[in-house]
Amino acid sequence: MGAAMQRPKLVAIPSKEKAIIHTLPAQLTPLIGREQEVAAACTLLRRPEVRLVTLTGTRGVGKTRLALQVSTELLNDSADSVCFVPLASISDPDLVIPTIAQTFDLKETAAQPLLDLLKAFLEATGHQSCHPACPEGTRVSRSPTGAP
Numbered sequence: 001m002g003a004a005m006q007r008p009k010l011v012a013i014p015s016k017e018k019a020i021i022h023t024l025p026a027q028l029t030p031l032i033g034r035e036q037e038v039a040a041a042c043t044l045l046r047r048p049e050v051r052l053v054t055l056t057g058t059r060g061v062g063k064t065r066l067a068l069q070v071s072t073e074l075l076n077d078s079a080d081s082v083c084f085v086p087l088a089s090i091s092d093p094d095l096v097i098p099t100i101a102q103t104f105d106l107k108e109t110a111a112q113p114l115l116d117l118l119k120a121f122l123e124a125t126g127h128q129s130c131h132p133a134c135p136e137g138t139r140v141s142r143s144p145t146g147a148p
Helices: 033-046 065-073 093-103 114-125
Strands: 012-014 019-022
Touching: 033 065, 093 114
Parallel strands: none
Antiparallel strands: 012 019
């Protein structure tokens, strides 16, 4: 993680009933021509049995931009927060978990490895899943059964 990488800022968006905390980067331009994909992903994610949608495609087709738009559309549907962890510059799978943990200001201790600390934090805060697209398919999630 280089010095150029900045921590995302938490932004509170007031809604009718609650303030939603998110780390989504501001989108400076509108997403054009992807309305059907945004609507389809939002529809899937609003279904109670759907816990994760994975966007696939070759580099540069707009997966991240599409995911950010979907996340923005679903902000009011979230429990209390949406977190974005930029992983595009991460090429070493061993840096994925530390990068995610850094977003939440988690620090490894001798008593608790970083992955265990991150899982416990996600469980305690009610975050549904954290699914980074990266080499080796590193994944941290909380399923309905409690299995990662």
